[in-house]
Amino acid sequence: MAAIHPHDAEPLTQPPRKSRAGRNLPAAIGVGVSLGAVIVASLFLYRAAFVVVLAITISVAIWELTDSIAKSGTHPPAVPLILGGLATAAITWFKGSEALTVAFLLTCLAVAVWRLADGPDGYLRDVSAGLFVALYVPFLAGFAVLMTVPSDGPRRVVAFIATVVCSDIGGYATGVFLGRHPLAPKVSPAKSWEGFAGSVVSCTAVGIAFFTLVFHHAAWQGALFGAALALTATLGDLGESLLKRDLGVKDMGSLLPGHGGVMDRLDSLLPGAVVSYLLFSAFIPVH
DSSP: OOOOOGGGGSOSSOOOOOOTTSSOHHHHHHHHHHHHHHHHHHHHHOHHHHHHHHHHHHHHHHHHHHHHHHTTTOOOOHHHHHHHHHHHHHHHHHHOHHHHHHHHHHHHHHHHHHHGGGOSTTHHHHHHHHHHHHIIIIIHHHHHHHHHSSTTHHHHHHHHHHHHHHHHHHHHHHHHHHOOSEEETTTEEEEEHHHHHHHHHHHHHHHHHIIIIISOOOHHHHHHHHHHHHHHHHHHHHHHHHHHHHHTOSOSOOSBTTTBSHHHHHTTHHHHHHHHHHHHHHHSOOO
């Protein structure tokens, strides 16, 4: 049999090229623009529609996270978590911050009771993982719902999401071209201190623009808002990377081409929602 030359073995159809940072950039941009359009349309056409979109997003993220955790041998009950996530979004929209806390506690209780049916083996392990999921996804996402409630809620949510997105874009671009010093090599080798600096600069600029031009408040407030979101977005991204390494998965899902799963897009947004809500409450009181 004749030897096969390496070039003869190349497939006729080449796989989609990835960027230097390991991402299918055209697909990522297309998905990102589409998601942004859905978010903006739901916010400004009918605010309650955004809460519905968020509730669906929470449900998918919970499913992805519980499925990924299950691969490690731990089985947080997905059904009460998803139902609790849907209820948390709805109750928070109608009743506010106190209802968010109550909904979280009831979700935790539902997880503990639901898991009883599977017996004592691994009970504490599974319930603990379930409580983690309840805190990580629906509870933190509830702060995005709280931001939507005021009359200027759409502007608050857009400012929050746009700033976090700029953290990703600024860090990505700076890291690809200038990244030399790893930020956390054992957790996320692709991240660099230069990329983090790019995130801080871009977020600070966007924060100042929103606070001065949209909210008509002080530039220093916008700078603090942007810098805080750059930090929380980076920590959120690193936190999920650490979790994925512990679980032995590359992505939480594959629903979004170029991004991974829904949970892979929420990692930076979830902690940022809490910080955004607190800073907006401090700087721009609701009248």
